[in-house]
Amino acid sequence: MRIDAAVVSVPGGPFEVSPVELDSPQAGEVLVRIRAVGICHTDLGMRATWSKHRCPQVFGHEGAGVVEAVGPGVTRVRPGQTVCLTYRSCRSCRQCLAGHPAYCIAGLNTAGRPDGTPTITRDGEPVFGGFFGQSSFATFAITHEDNTIPVPETLSPVIAAPLGCGVQTGYGTVTRVVRPAAGATLTVYGAGSVGLCSVLAAARAGARVIAVDPIAGRRALAEKFGACATIDPTSTDDLAAEVIASHGRGTDHAIDTTARQDVFAAAVAAAEPRGEIALVGIGRALEFDVMSVLYKGLSIRGVIEGDVVPDEVIPELADLYAAGQLPLDDLITVYPFAQINQAAADSLGGATIKPVLLVDA
Template identity: 45%
Template sequence: MEIKAAVARAPQAPLSLETLQLEPPRAGEVLVRLVATGICHTDIVMRDQHLPTPQPVVLGHEGAGIVEQVGSGVTKVAVGDHVVMTYNSCGHCASCDKGQASYCHDFFPRNFLGTRADGSSGLSQAGKMIYGNIFGQSSFASHSLCHERNVVKVPRSAPLELLGPLACGVQTGAGAVLNSLRVAPGDSLAVFGTGSVGLSAIMAGVVAGATTIIAVDRNRQRLELALELGASHAFVADSPGVVEQICQAAGGSGVDHALDTTGLAPVIQQAVAVLAPRGTCGILGASDPSSTLELNLSHMMSAGRSLRGIVEGDSLPDHFIPSLIRLYEGGRFPFDRLVTYYEFEQINQAIDDAEHGRVVKPIVRFPSP
């Protein structure tokens, strides 16, 4: 079938809106008509070749839409179901077998390299392959081929055009708090970086019952939003004495939990520095593969502090995404406040606004058929 898609053909260049050909779903695949898709910082990283994602490629990995066709063997969803599309995984490695698919041993090729496991792509133009299958979906397009493993059925009562970011950025931040760190009532939490991931973590901290929730960023407007969403304190990241201020806000000895969403070594060092004894820092931001981190070993060992990486919020999407929807519908997780909508033809403006911090979470909407 012919579809409309936004194709990345060069680093730091606008995506081009083009007509492509899309194969029918193979065994285990699902054809989805997109209603909307979120734009994530990782899409920009792939576009600009900071990760080895081949071009020309259709990016996009926070898709939401309606199932139009299923391949043989698919039983999880049926035609007409409302779904969001999340990260892809193999389903049979040691991590997947233990219910930890976000640490799939094949995670990188199945999400970033633009082909199915056999090296093929469902996308083409005039007989030439266009790379697709990004996060098992490539949702910057009117239609997407995804996989039974990475499609999540959602209630028809939920606003489908809003739900895409739950599949990556929002579940990453919220899951880090609720699943990975298991923040408990009365705990303290510091979040470094208040984009969509960080603000989702702050909202999840409220859900978890944390009593001290500290937002840290350079963007004062984002800090104001963080306070509105439940942060108890907000500090400008590069202000003098910010580490001491954060520790004092948490009672003097530091915070129980810290999260870095920036992927920047100096910020991670700050996040570790504010940990109380036995505190844990989780790192969520994508880092330059060549970057390194220096830590004071005595500071880490002598008080039992921990540092760990977190991918996709340790989420089991089939369970966690519906739970976030229920929290939203109950008024306890207002992630809609992060969203700015654009039409599909405005996708380059949406990306530019995200890059320059003019919006928190852009979502592009597709025209009805």
């Protein structure tokens, strides 16, 4: 079928919204009419570093829409159902069976079909798809039974879209991994969409939350979401000392969304003995003083997708939003799909927190 997709032809190149051909869904696959899709920093980071051998490529992994058709064997969703798209998992490996599908060993999120046949072509030539099992920067997407999650039809697609990655990452890191006790000190480094959702979840748990971010508007939102204090890291020469002074002691739990060396070093220095640091930002190598970590007894761990089971957490998040307890409207800026390059630039420049593209299929 003829659709429009935002194709990246070369690594670091622009999104080219152009007509392409999308295949029909095969066994286990689902055809979804995309109504909205969030832009995540992972999309933009991968665009910049993607191999030239896997271009042209369609990114996008925070899609939301309506099931148009299903392939053979699909039973979990049906045509006409409103859905949120998330990451893929095999549901049968050791990690999936243990309730940690974000660490699925099958490697499904950057691969296409097992037989190598393309889901997308342009002018008769293959276009790489299957990014997070969806490639949802498009008017329609081929998804899979395992990453297509039903949501209430009353839930706006603009709200549903970021639930499948950014929101569940921030919320899940707190509720599924860190699990702070009431009164615990928790510092969130970086108040983007992931960080702000972490602030919200930690405040709901009764933790004493401090948010660190250089942008005043984001610090204001962190306070609205329950942070007891915020810090502008550009206003101090010693961020760790500022964090400790604001808390009155070290940090029991830290969540770093930045993947910046200076921020990570401050998180280690500000940590309470036997504290923990959860790394959720995508970046390159980070270094630390082994002796500082050793003598403090710190735990440092990476967290992908909030270590959540999407089938469980996405309905939970939809319910929280419906109950007025998840103010995602404060984070989202809506752009027409055709303005994807402007939305991406605004996201990278910090002008928006969570850009969501409204797709008119």
